Amino acid sequence: MLKAGIVGLPNVGKSTLFNAVTRTRK
Helix, strand or coil: CHHHHHHHCCCHHHHHHHHHHHHHHC
16 A cells, blocks of 8 residues: 555655655564
């Protein structure tokens, strides 16, 4: 779900946030 949102909204800030979330989840 989050991935789709990131793809739909190609934003640097959003990308960074997603990266941080993925890192925390892993």
